[in-house]
Amino acid sequence: MDFEYGIIGGGPAGYTSAMMLASHGHSVILFEKDRLGGTCLNKGCIPTKTLLHLSEVYKQTLETPNMGLDIEIKNFDFSKVAEKRDLTVEKIRKSLELAVKISGANVVYAQANVVNKNTIKAEDKEYSVGEIIIATGSEPRELKGLEFDGKFILSSDDVLRLNYLPKSVLIIGSGAIGIEWARIYSNFGVEVSVVELAEHLIPLADIEVSKRIERIFKQNKIRYYLSDSVEKIENKVVTLRSGNVIEPEIILCAVGRTPVKPDVSCETILGDACGEIQLAHYAIHQAKKFALGIDYDKNLIPSVIYGEPEIAWVGLREQDCGEDCKKITLPVTALGKSWCDDSTDGFIKLIVKDNLIAGAHIVSKEASALIHEVLIAMQNKVTADDLKKVCFAHPTYSEGIFELICRV
Ligand SMILES: Cc1cc2nc3c(=O)[nH]c(=O)nc-3n(C[C@H](O)[C@H](O)[C@H](O)COP(=O)(O)OP(=O)(O)OC[C@H]3O[C@@H](n4cnc5c(N)ncnc54)[C@H](O)[C@@H]3O)c2cc1C
Numbered sequence: 355m356d357f358e359y360g361i362i363g364g365g366p367a368g369y370t371s372a373m374m375l376a377s378h379g380h381s382v383i384l385f386e387k388d389r390l391g392g393t394c395l396n397k398g399c400i401p402t403k404t405l406l407h408l409s410e411v412y413k414q415t416l417e418t419p420n421m422g423l424d425i426e427i428k429n430f431d432f433s434k435v436a437e438k439r440d441l442t443v444e445k446i447r448k449s450l451e452l453a454v455k456i457s458g459a460n461v462v463y464a465q466a467n468v469v470n471k472n473t474i475k476a477e478d479k480e481y482s483v484g485e486i487i488i489a490t491g492s493e494p495r496e497l498k499g500l501e502f503d504g505k506f507i508l509s510s511d512d513v514l515r516l517n518y519l520p521k522s523v524l525i526i527g528s529g530a531i532g533i534e535w536a537r538i539y540s541n542f543g544v545e546v547s548v549v550e551l552a553e554h555l556i557p558l559a560d561i562e563v564s565k566r567i568e569r570i571f572k573q574n575k576i577r578y579y580l581s582d583s584v585e586k587i588e589n590k591v592v593t594l595r596s597g598n599v600i601e602p603e604i605i606l607c608a609v610g611r612t613p614v615k616p617d618v619s620c621e622t623i624l625g626d627a628c629g630e631i632q633l634a635h636y637a638i639h640q641a642k643k644f645a646l647g648i649d650y651d652k653n654l655i656p657s658v659i660y661g662e663p664e665i666a667w668v669g670l671r672e673q674d675c676g677e678d679c680k681k682i683t684l685p686v687t688a689l690g691k692s693w694c695d696d697s698t699d700g701f702i703k704l705i706v707k708d709n710l711i712a713g714a715h716i717v718s719k720e721a722s723a724l725i726h727e728v729l730i731a732m733q734n735k736v737t738a739d740d741l742k743k744v745c746f747a748h749p750t751y752s753e754g755i756f757e758l759i760c761r762v
Pocket residue numbers: 362363364365366367368385386387388389390391392393394395397398399400402464465466467489490491492510531614624625626627632633634635636637
């Protein structure tokens with residue numbers, strides 16, 4: 355046997371398993387056909403959040419006259435933004451490559467195929483391994499009649515390669531990817547329309563979260579069409595089932611991702627390839643469980659959608675609640691910090707059952723951080739009475755959680 359573990363795919367699931375196993379003394383070989391970091395680092399989480407940040411800086415700069423600063427933007431060159439996006443990814447990738455090397459895992463940059471349960475083939479060479487781990491990720495899902503052409507109908511991979519801003523975009527799907535791109539483009543002044551098959555934006559979120567985001571989109575002049583879909587496209591003219599006609603410069607189709615899996619059966623499949631929860635932190639947690647035996651509760655995986663304001667949730671939603679649930683909501687306007695930050699749109703909502711938090715839904719600046727305070731309480735079954743004893747600093751958004759807990 356050449357190696358104890360052979361891992362195919364160098365995204366969060368693959369590199370986390372590789373580093374954890376190798377640093378615990380196991381011999382590991384990791385195969386990656388493209389770049390280490392996978393979708394998350396190269397085509398997902400990191401480049402989109404970089405663009406989101408830069409788009410917010412752009413928008414805030416345009417709004418500086420409200421703060422007494424009259425800044426004149428003489429020139430705006432989106433290719434520099436694209437450069438910054440790529441540099442950020444590169445910097446993180448270099449650190450990751452180093453970390454993997456230090457862990458002692460071996461990396462082969464090549465397409466790998468499973469030959470049998472103990473053999474992997476890459477570049478005409480066969481590697482015998484004790485166990486194979488599939489961490490091959492996922493790819494953008496294509497809709498019939500809306501096949502990606504890389505020019506007019508784009509996937510989330512294609513849109514990240516653009517080094518210019520279109521004048522207008524139609525986004526199909528309002529999950530995390532669709533919402534974040536709507537925000538990025540809208541901040542940069544691009545005309546954005548979103549079409550969603552479900553009755554509300556972000557169909558997986560708590561209903562109040564969806565409705566608030568719809569209101570915020572309206573305020574930001576992002577058009578959206580609900581319970582609707584694309585009926586036909588002729589000469590770049592899009593007709594929706596509702597009869598509405600849109601003429602976007604590009605279409606971004608963001609309707610989910612399809613797992614990439616080998617045809618042969620494998621016992622260990624981690625990350626997006628499983629087709630379960632397609633999030634980087636879920637992939638990382640699955641890898642931790644595999645490598646170190648650290649368990650997790652699948653019902654306590656947080657969801658976050660970035661932008662201004664952030665959206666985060668975990669656990670039971672309004673639409674899942676029975677009579678035994680208590681719902682308590684605080685508008686962020688009740689928090690001094692939101693006024694200091696000029697970020698007053700949003701709310702913190704807790705769903706409480708038997709004196710324990712059963713769900714949390716937050717639309718607020720810093721929601722991505724706040725959700726973990728609630729999550730730690732949920733994971734450890736900390737009662738509302740015990741949470742009341744915690745002293746929350748002022749002025750913060752966390753005070754909102756304290757305020758709500760005191761109402762239980
Ligand atoms: C636009 C976008 C934004 C996102 N934002 C977030 C976010 O903010 N937060 C979050 O948690 N998640 C986010 N995600 C999801 C996240 O990127 C994925 O859940 C995560 O990357 C899954 O990790 P993985 O290791 O399972 O797969 P991947 O990251 O897809 O990695 C799989 C790797 O396997 C390699 N590979 C495949 N087949 C082979 C083969 N035969 N041989 C060798 N190598 C192979 C691929 O090249 C790839 O590098 C986002 C996704 C997208 C598309």
